[in-house]
Amino acid sequence: MENVFVIIGRVLILYAVIFIIFRLMGKREIGELSVLDLVVFIMMGEMAVIAIEQHEDPLAHTIIPMVTLMLIQLGLAVISLKSRKFRRLMDGKPTLIINKGKVDEKEMKKIRYNFDDLLMQLRQKDITNIGDVEFAILETSGELSVIKKDKKTKTGSYTIPLILNGKIQTEHLDEVNKDESWLRKELERRGHQDIEQISFCSFQDGKFFIDYDDLKS
Incomplete structure (x- = not known):
């Protein structure tokens, strides 16, 4: 009977610890979890199960690795915020499945995505006619944006972001049939001289949207 109370106590403690860790790691929906998030959550779940089953082992032997994983995850999150290359390495990048009404089968093959997947996700967006779609983007979370x-x-x-965190996104300029010289001239004409201070810049429907990094100003 004593073992039963020990197990219940460990379950409650581990539940509280995992709940606090997940809150500290930030709010994200299940569909938005990265591969790294899933790995961390699975590892923590396995640790919790082992700690409950092997109740003779001190709880610190489980809690310390959990906290270590949390610190690693938070550290990687900070790096990810500062480095787009690291973000792409960890999360991959969105894939343009339908571009200006044309299905890009080459891109679909690259990511092992088929027409059944596409049509199913379109139906989930209440779209019954693929001909109504101008753009469809498969996000890194696996969700289809339409x-x-x-x-x-x-x-x-x-x-489409043309500048992110003070860096010009040349591949995105190619997508809108523009070049870096055009972008710099347009920004200078509007009084934006220092590109490094711009955290986000986009050009859509003939209009610019520019947001400055308050931390650098």
Whole structure:
């Protein structure tokens, strides 16, 4: 009977510890979890199970590795915020499945994504006609983001970042058929001289959206 109370006590303590750790790691929906998040959560779950089953072992032997994992995850999150290359390494990058109404089968093959997957995710967005879609982007979380064609113009658009954290995104400039020289001239014309101070810049439907990094100003 004593063992039963010990097990119940360990379950309650571990539940509280894991709950606190998950809150400290930040709020994210299940569909938004990265591969790294899933690895950490699975490892913590396994540790908790072992700690409950082997109740003779001190709880500190489980809690210390859990806290260590949390610190590693928080450290990687800070690096991910500062480095886009690291983010892409950890999370991958979104894939453009439908581009201007045309399905990109080459990209689908690269990520082992088929038409059944595409149609299923479109139905989940209440889209029954693939011809209504201007852009479909498979996000790093596995969710499909869809931009429908405008009923009047029969076209659509989506936000593409041209500057992120003070760095010009040349591959995105190629997507909008512009170059770095054009971007710099347009920004200077609008009074934006220091690109390194810009945290986010996009050009959509003929208009710029520019946001400055308050921490650098």
